[in-house]
Amino acid sequence: MARSENGGRYRMSATPAIVMAEIFAVAAITLMLVSVLHFEGGISLKAANNSVRLFNAHFLFMLFGPIISTGQAIMAFKMVPGTKKARKIVHMLLNLLGIFLGALGLVAIFRFYKESGWTPNVPNVHSLHSWTGLGLIGLYVIQFFLGFTFFLFPGAKKNMRTDMKPWHVFLGLTIFILAIFTSGTGLIQRFRFLQLLRGREAFMLNFIGIDIVLFGISVVLSVILS
Numbered sequence: 001m002a003r004s005e006n007g008g009r010y011r012m013s014a015t016p017a018i019v020m021a022e023i024f025a026v027a028a029i030t031l032m033l034v035s036v037l038h039f040e041g042g043i044s045l046k047a048a049n050n051s052v053r054l055f056n057a058h059f060l061f062m063l064f065g066p067i068i069s070t071g072q073a074i075m076a077f078k079m080v081p082g083t084k085k086a087r088k089i090v091h092m093l094l095n096l097l098g099i100f101l102g103a104l105g106l107v108a109i110f111r112f113y114k115e116s117g118w119t120p121n122v123p124n125v126h127s128l129h130s131w132t133g134l135g136l137i138g139l140y141v142i143q144f145f146l147g148f149t150f151f152l153f154p155g156a157k158k159n160m161r162t163d164m165k166p167w168h169v170f171l172g173l174t175i176f177i178l179a180i181f182t183s184g185t186g187l188i189q190r191f192r193f194l195q196l197l198r199g200r201e202a203f204m205l206n207f208i209g210i211d212i213v214l215f216g217i218s219v220v221l222s223v224i225l226s
């Protein structure tokens with residue numbers, strides 16, 4: 001097949017994709033906050049007298065962590081001004097935040113199962129959502145330690161870094177896409193648990209899902225554009 005004069009490269013900068021990603025992120029966060037604060041009674045890491053708040057905390061931590069923070073970490077290389085080292089450190093810190101919030105999200109949902117008694121007949125880790133969710137957190141932790149060892153640890157050899165880089169990018173994008181997929185199945189689970197059919201809250205959850213998918217597409221586009 002004939003290649004263009006540009007050698008088949010996209011003739012566009014990553015900036016519009018990054019701007020779109022930030023718009024979709026803000027829209028998803030706003031709708032999520034309306035969903036948990038206005039419709040479902042708020043957020044807490046203790047069941048106390050309202051276990052739905054733990055369920056809401058799972059939603060909040062997972063959206064801010066494995067989805068938004070990871071997306072920002074991926075885009076950091078194109079967004080953060082300064083030296084390459086500074087960009088690497090921001091990338092590492094945002095990924096650390098993603099893992100930390102992901103861990104809090106797991107604590108919230110496991111406590112919800114343990115303490116709520118809301119869904120006594122539903123066993124732990126039964127759904128496709130929970131399987132891909134646990135898999136993604138596991139892969140995220142492995143990726144973080146490999147990335148730290150090869151790209152930030154001063155002892156790593158330069159040729160090893162060069163060899164590892166494409167695999168680091170591949171696994172990073174795989175984890176991010178898995179997070180987008182998991183959030184979609186999570187939204188379906190939320191629909192089921194809250195027994196939503198139609199109405200304003202159901203409508204909003206669908207829009208959150210669409211926003212998250214568009215955020216994911218924009219982040220991936222920002223990676224392949226220069």
Ligand code: HEM
Nearest residue numbers: 059062124125127129130133134179182183186187189190
């Ligand atoms: C993308 C990051 C996410 C991860 C890693 C994740 C992980 C998990 C895990 C491991 C469980 C199972 C807990 C158990 O079985 O004891 C779970 C449950 C649940 N999650 Fe998520 N989740 C994520 C995002 C979301 C989102 C965005 C929602 C939407 C509100 C959501 C809604 C739910 C619901 C309703 C449950 C209970 C039903 C079930 O076990 O499938 N999750 N999540």
